[in-house]
Amino acid sequence: MLAEDINYCPRCGSFLEEKERAGKLRPVCPSCDWVFFPDPKVAAAVLIRRDSQVLLVRRGNTPKKGFWTLPVGFVDAGESPKKAAERECKEETGLIVRAHQLLDVFHQQEHARGAHILILYRAEILGGELRAGDDVDQVNFFSLNNLPPLAFSTTRIIIDRFK
Numbered sequence: 001m002l003a004e005d006i007n008y009c010p011r012c013g014s015f016l017e018e019k020e021r022a023g024k025l026r027p028v029c030p031s032c033d034w035v036f037f038p039d040p041k042v043a044a045a046v047l048i049r050r051d052s053q054v055l056l057v058r059r060g061n062t063p064k065k066g067f068w069t070l071p072v073g074f075v076d077a078g079e080s081p082k083k084a085a086e087r088e089c090k091e092e093t094g095l096i097v098r099a100h101q102l103l104d105v106f107h108q109q110e111h112a113r114g115a116h117i118l119i120l121y122r123a124e125i126l127g128g129e130l131r132a133g134d135d136v137d138q139v140n141f142f143s144l145n146n147l148p149p150l151a152f153s154t155t156r157i158i159i160d161r162f163k
Contacts, residue, residue, distance in 0.1 A: 009034050043115035044085035045072035046099055046123035047162055053141040054159060057092050059151055060137035063111045067151035068142075070158065073134075074115065081119040089123065093139045094131040097123040103162060110152045120158060 009016055009029035016027035016036065027036040047070060048055040056068040073088030075081050085099045099121035106118040132139045142148060144163055150156050 006036050040116035041109075041114070042075045042081065042117045042119065043072050044075050044081040044088065044099075044119045044121065045070045045158075046085045046089045046097060046121050047103060047158060048089075048095075048097065048123050048125060049162075050141050052144050054144060054147075055093065055095075055139070055141050056148065056155075057132070057136040058138040058148070059135070060132075061135050063113070064151035066149075068148045069151040069155045070120075071139075072118070075119075082121060085119070085121050085123065088134075090128065091134040092132070092136045093128075094133055095128040096126045097128075098126055099123045104158075106154055106157075108154055110154060118154060122162075 006027055007016060008014065009032060011034050012029060012032045014029050014031040017030050018025050019028040020026075021028055021035045022037075028034070055071065057071050058068050059065050071089040071092045073084065073091070075084040079087075082099045086097055089095055089097045101122040103120045103122050106120065107116065108118070109116045130139060144159065147159065
């Protein structure tokens, strides 16, 4: 949630005013002095390679519906990024994986509802059956030399960096 998305204090219901707090203009409650500090959205993804192929999922929702990306999803409150990456991969691909190596952390929001921070893990397949699920409509392995249309520039950066 961004500062422009909040208008009322969640503690007392007063209309928020913009005041300087912690070096920035922020929404502040004039009644109880509550300050809104927006938190970034965090997502976790897995990179799964099989020989010279990479596992990709095709987005079933906007934005970028019909374009391909890595298995990825938001980290829930109280959930470790590693477990989120494993959970999202199972939900989207049907595969049970183990995220075993932190590869990189990216800071680039590519669309208004997207993550601000993306945590990338290398993962290995432990089991399951490859099938599209959750918010994807196709899942497949693709040759690194013959990729489908990619949804996000970060996906391209990741594939190029970790060939």
